[in-house]
Amino acid sequence: MSDKTVSDRSVSDRAAPESGPAASSATAPTGSPRPGGAWALLVSELTVLFRRRRTWALLLALAAVPVLIAVAVRLSSQEPTPGRGPPFLDQVTQNGLFVAVTGLIVSIPLFLPLTVGVVAGDTIAGEAGLGTLRYLLAAPAGRVWLLVVKYIGAAVFCLAATLTVVTAGVLAGLALFPVGPLTLLSGDTISLAESFLRALLIAGYVTVSLLGLSAIGLFFSTLTVVSVGAMAATIVLSVVAQVLDSLPQLDWLHPWLFSHYWLDFADLLRQPIDFTSFGANALLQGGYLLVFGALAYGRFATKDILS
Amino acid sequence: MTIAARAGDLAIETRALTKRFGRQIAVDAIDLAVPMGSVFGFLGPNGSGKTTSIRVMLGLAAATSGEVSLLGESMPGRLARVLPQVGALVEGPAFYPFLSGAANLRRLDSADRAAPGRSRRARVDRALDRVGLSNAAGKKVSAYSLGMKQRLGIANALLMPRRLLVLDEPTNGLDPQGTREVRALVRSLAGEGTTVFVSSHLLAEVEHMCTHAAIMSAGRLVSQGTLDELRAGEARVRVRTPDAAAAIRVLAAAGLVAELESAPDERGAESFSAAGGSSNRPADHWVSAPLEVPAGGHLAEEDLVAALVAAGVRVRGFHLQDTSLEDRFVALTGEGFDVVR
Missing domain, CATH: 3.30.70 (Alpha-Beta Plaits)
Structure with a gap:
């Protein structure tokens, strides 16, 4: 959580015109277009996103997941039995770092898609609902650039969300359990420093996993002015995809579902690291981004803004 | 004078501009000519197609047929070049309720690529000062009254030096003082050479501020010209x-x-x-x-x-x-109270 505050602060500082590197690099005279003026909207988007109380509420709810797990395990008198409860739960008492991993595994099916659905579903529909969309476009922000900025905002939120779970998990683990060199699934042992890197790598994997869902949310968001509708549709779709992924009768469909590789980050806990599932996941998410990005563009580029 | 220069004399020009929603024609082949430097009143009863016309002019909605040019450039083709020179208040103000008035203006200003970030804070402060909102700059917009939001919407249109201002119902929700201030503001802007296009259903307002006017009725442009031309021969x-x-x-x-x-x-x-x-x-x-x-x-x-x-x-x-604009307006748009469509 603490790193979040710092990045938020630096963003809003850059938005301030009198100070910061952006101001000194702006050399064009007042009133004439200067290159890079378009980035101001991205900075503003991130500032607004992370200044919203709703964003903080979502991140706090996510942070609560690993903390609750850690506290429950710590307070419970009996050791977690291997094979019961979420994967890695039994390892938590040996090494507190596993709180972060368990927290992610618990959050992936519902909590993370939920928060991402809220942010991605709100991107365009939220602006349309407030009426600010017409003022952004009349500024003019440019429709394509606005879509890109909105998507980047959603992607940054995905990263913030997974980092929040991991950071809260690591902190809770450090506070409540012994932490030391980590024994991997392959039996090798890595240093504490390297295990932090592995935790970040897993956060990166989960972030990439959510990029396809973000693109779907962006597309739904261009269809309506009621952002709750776009949010709900995105979240429902993420649940449907996981249900379909669990039906063996639909084997042929599974590799095409955006949720198919969501939990396959165990390969990152081996020595040497196996990047196969990371690559397959990235490719799949890239495909979803391309398809739903194109759909969103097709819908939004010519849409009549009547809200 | 060349033809190109003559075309430049009009701040807004539409040719047979039509906008259809399904079967309903919202704007029916209007030929609007707004001279550069004028204060132009765009009159019409509720639902006569004023706001739809403005949306099409600003590139928010696509015309079904016909052409629009703003400041001599065709829309929406040259949108990225034209719109930075146009300040707009379209169908009421709209803001992020969880941000302060000043933060809202900075946000919307950052969407304009032509707006220099270095002077953003100063320009926002000046715009807020111009509409009398300096004291409420740090307040969240959710705490603003309707009139304050309206003022903030006008401030948003004034963030950059503009050649054309499009103000849709600018005095909506304002108290009498606010209305007078807006009139004075429009006059001073016109004095600086800005063309101001004001849509309104309030005739007195148009008679007070405008040099030219056009009257819409049921999607058609039924009359346009200088105020004197509109009233001519009717005493x-x-x-x-x-x-x-x-x-x-x-x-x-x-x-x-x-x-x-x-x-x-x-x-x-x-x-x-x-x-x-x-x-x-x-x-x-x-x-x-x-x-x-x-x-x-x-x-x-x-x-x-x-x-x-x-x-x-x-x-x-x-x-x-003397025929008031009201007589002319009623003569052209009909007496009835019912919304035509």
């Missing part, structure tokens, strides 16, 4: 007299087509009897005629009165009525 002479027939003859002799007004003016009759007139006097009638000055000639109102009196007409009232 009327009204005579109150019991000798209606004689009055009509005298007026006809002066070249006016007079007629007896159908309903006796009740208010006039009441005030007359209240003034102590005897009750058995013959009832008064109003005779009226459009005051058309003969070509090259001169028609003085006092001569008409003299002629009437000389002919023995008992003139109990003489009234020269």
Whole structure:
């Protein structure tokens, strides 16, 4: 959580015109277009996103997941039995770092898609609902650039969300359990420093996993002015995809579902690291981004803004 | 003057601009010509297609057919070049309720690529000052009143120096002071050379601030021109007299087509009897005629009165009525209160 505050602060500082590197690099005279003026909207988007109380509420709810797990395990008198409860739960008492991993595994099916659905579903529909969309476009922000900025905002939120779970998990683990060199699934042992890197790598994997869902949310968001509708549709779709992924009768469909590789980050806990599932996941998410990005563009580029 | 330069004389020009939603025609082939430097009133009853026209002009909605050019550039093709020079208030203000007034303006300003980030804070402060919101700059917009939001919306249109301002119902929700301030603001902006295009259903507002106007009715542009052109030839002479027939003859002799007004003016009759007139006097009638000055000639109102009196007409009232924009508006858009569509 603490790193979040710092990045938020630096963003809003850059938005301030009198100070910061952006101001000194702006050399064009007042009133004439200067290159890079378009980035101001991205900075503003991130500032607004992370200044919203709703964003903080979502991140706090996510942070609560690993903390609750850690506290429950710590307070419970009996050791977690291997094979019961979420994967890695039994390892938590040996090494507190596993709180972060368990927290992610618990959050992936519902909590993370939920928060991402809220942010991605709100991107365009939220602006349309407030009426600010017409003022952004009349500024003019440019429709394509606005879509890109909105998507980047959603992607940054995905990263913030997974980092929040991991950071809260690591902190809770450090506070409540012994932490030391980590024994991997392959039996090798890595240093504490390297295990932090592995935790970040897993956060990166989960972030990439959510990029396809973000693109779907962006597309739904261009269809309506009621952002709750776009949010709900995105979240429902993420649940449907996981249900379909669990039906063996639909084997042929599974590799095409955006949720198919969501939990396959165990390969990152081996020595040497196996990047196969990371690559397959990235490719799949890239495909979803391309398809739903194109759909969103097709819908939004010519849409009549009547809200 | 070349043709290109002539085209540049118009700040907004539409040719047969049409916008259809399904089967309904919201804007029906309008040819709008807004001269550079004018304060142009865009009048029409609710639902007559004003806001839809503005949306199409600003590239928010696509025209079904027809063309639009803003500041001499075709829209929406040159949107990225034109819109930074256009400040807009479209269908009421809209803001992020969880941000302060100043933060809202900085946000919307950052969407304009032509707006330099270095001067953003100063420009926002100046715009807020111009609409009298400096003291509320740090307040969240959710705590703003309707009038304050309206002012903030106008401030948003003033963030950059603009060549054209499009203000849709700018005085909506404002108190009388606010309305006067907006009028003064529009005048001072026009004085700086900005073309101001104001849509309104408030006729008095347009009569107070505008040099030109256009009137919309049910999606059609029914009239446009300078205010004087719109009102031209519509002044009327009204005579109150019991000798209606004689009055009509005298007026006809002066070249006016007079007629007896159908309903006796009740208010006039009441005030007359209240003034102590005897009750058995013959009832008064109003005779009226459009005051058309003969070509090259001169028609003085006092001569008409003299002629009437000389002919023995008992003139109990003489009234020269300039047509207000309201008369013209009602004549063009109809009397009914119901929304046309």
